[in-house]
Amino acid sequence: MEKNVTDIVIKRGWDIGQSTRIATLYDEAFGFKFSGAIANKEARVRILSKSFIPDFSYVAFVDHEIVGLAGFQTHYGSLTGGMSLSVLIVELGVARGIWAATVLSLFERKPKAQELIMDGIVVDSKFRGKGIGSMLLDSIVSHAGKNGYDSVSTLAI
Template sequence: MNTEESIQRGFADQQRHSAAELYDAAFGAKLSIAIPNTARRIAVLRQGIESSFSFVAVSDGHLVGIAGFKTAHGSFTGGITFRLLKETLGLLGAIRAFLVLSLLERKCVSGQLLMDGIAVSPKMRGGGIGTRLLHRLIEYARNEGYQSLRLDVIDTNPAARRLYERVGFTLVRTESFVYLKWLLGFEAATQMQYTLNVEA
């Protein structure tokens, strides 16, 4: 039987490791520039992700999707501090990771909820989970009184961009990283936004 996944706010503490693995399966290639060793990267994620800044999809008790978000009060990956990096990677590894992660960091703007990564388990992609997580984030943004939901998508991920456009996100601007392509692996990131009809 194919039961529909449930979408809920946050994950249970015993799902923390699965959450880190799921996030790494989606973003590991990008994060490996900051933390090349997979086991250490997952260890950092496991300790540094904040459940309360996420919505997750659960199927038969297994975590199959995550959408993180960032507000002025914190973010899904906000627990990845220099201290945690230093404890896990040592001083030199922490400095490297911190510098690369700072380049990828996005700042919050007043009235805007920021998406902090969306990932669906590789086996489950293409089945509508990503769309449902995005709709849940939009609903949350609306209920919390935000005027818009913003995300960034890199130029090497046109499929994700198509998905965002289908859900109703529109292009805001594209930021060039040409001079950092050798390091980051992409040369442009496009900011997209879903505008909410907030009553005056």
């Protein structure tokens, strides 16, 4: 059955038990970005699921299933803020962990005090074309406005 836009619920964050679903969805869209740092897909998803900070995101649900995600970062933190050198070393070993941290640091951009940076939007391929990405973007922009951010920008991928 085709889902209507009215069936879509956007919420800030997610339950930690849904981290693997979030990481899998994120990796489907941005795995190419992380593959130079962490080549193994299983390892990427495992590390992402342990590293994401739910408060720095908005999530789209259809019938309680996560179908989209929009991450963001501020000077307070970011969606991927839990991906530290120590986590990478524990998960990948010293040499690969340091390599991954070095490569990933090339993608980092620190927001200014009153800037919110969009850190990627992803929508499950089965749900694209239903306005979910736009709804997630609207949620990020609304969040920025309600919380006194002067600007919203994107993180170049």
